[in-house]
Amino acid sequence: MKNSIKNIAAVVIVALIAFSFKTINEVKKEIKVENSKIVWKGYKVTGSHEGLISIKSGNLEFNEDKLTGGAFVIDMSTIISTDLEGEYKGKLEGHLKSDDFFGVEKFPTATLIFTKVKATSKNSYEVKGDLTIKGKTETVLFNLSVYGNKANASLKIDRTKFDVRYGSTSFFDDLKDKAIYDEFDLVADLEF
Template sequence: MRKPFATLLFITALSVSVLSCKDKAKEAETTEAEMPATAEATAESYKANVDASTIQWKGFKPTGEHYGTIDIESGTFDVTNGEVVGGSFIIDMNSIVVNDLPADDEKNTKLTGHLKSDDFFDVEKYPNAVFTITGAENGEGKTMLSGNLTLKDAKNNIIFPVSVSQNGDELILESETFTIDRSKWNVKYGSKSFFDDLGDKFINDDIELKVTVKATKA
């Protein structure tokens, strides 16, 4: 009876592993920073509607996960024939919000403060992050957007899939969920990339992101 039971345990573990791999968002291709895209003079300019734009984030550790939002402070897009050909947006790192814990919970206040501290994003020294578009390629029904992400004291180019739609004078750019490796931007706290004595008290390097920017023709 032991052998069938052991086999059942193996199959169950394998199934969980496969499902976990399927659920994990794909990491954005990350390379050295590139030159920003330059739009032609005929490109139309769109200004971000910051009240309707946001970045959703999620972080992971062995005992669970936390998630929330970050505000977009400002941004512009250059658009030609319905395609985004340039632009940038500024991210307000001081606006980090934790949504998986009640807003009035002491644990929420503690976690939010920790994320803003120099252990993580050091928002006092680096109040903003910036994403600057370096290019876009269309294929297989989606747009692969590339841009330089400046976070803390590091700048890297990332590529991730987005959809771009227009409704009159409004443009909506929405990414698929993707991840970035925080260690590449020197966010070191609890990272196995920097510390080898953490045991099971580490925090995953992957940060899951979903970007939504709504903009209006300037």
């Protein structure tokens, strides 16, 4: 009986030590939102538009300096155009915030949660994540690079998967030069 208690105690101690050392190497690094940015670019038959959108909060998770996870909340109400000025800038921004596009009154945030991270080289990773826009969640794949306290990623998003259908030839006929392509780009430059 004494040997059983000693054996159990020894196993518990070894387990505690093993788990203690494992968690020391796991670090969650908060994104410095004031020094980070996301650039968006949308395409239409007659050209394109681009702008910025702000990160509300976010973090990247590391284990021994290797990326293992991450999560972001995007403030959809901050979407702006950087390629227009004056009246047209205001009209585009208002339209992007309307129910035709991102419906920011009802859906003020979008989220991205990493579900799988695979190293592809020393500083590069292939990331699989759950992206939620307008209450709809879809899996996305993208590459992310980390250098020191900075990271960058590029994503191509099919807006129709998130019920953003305005001007989409996938849903509407005879749009001609009013058509807006389904995919848009996001480029994130992050500091943590």
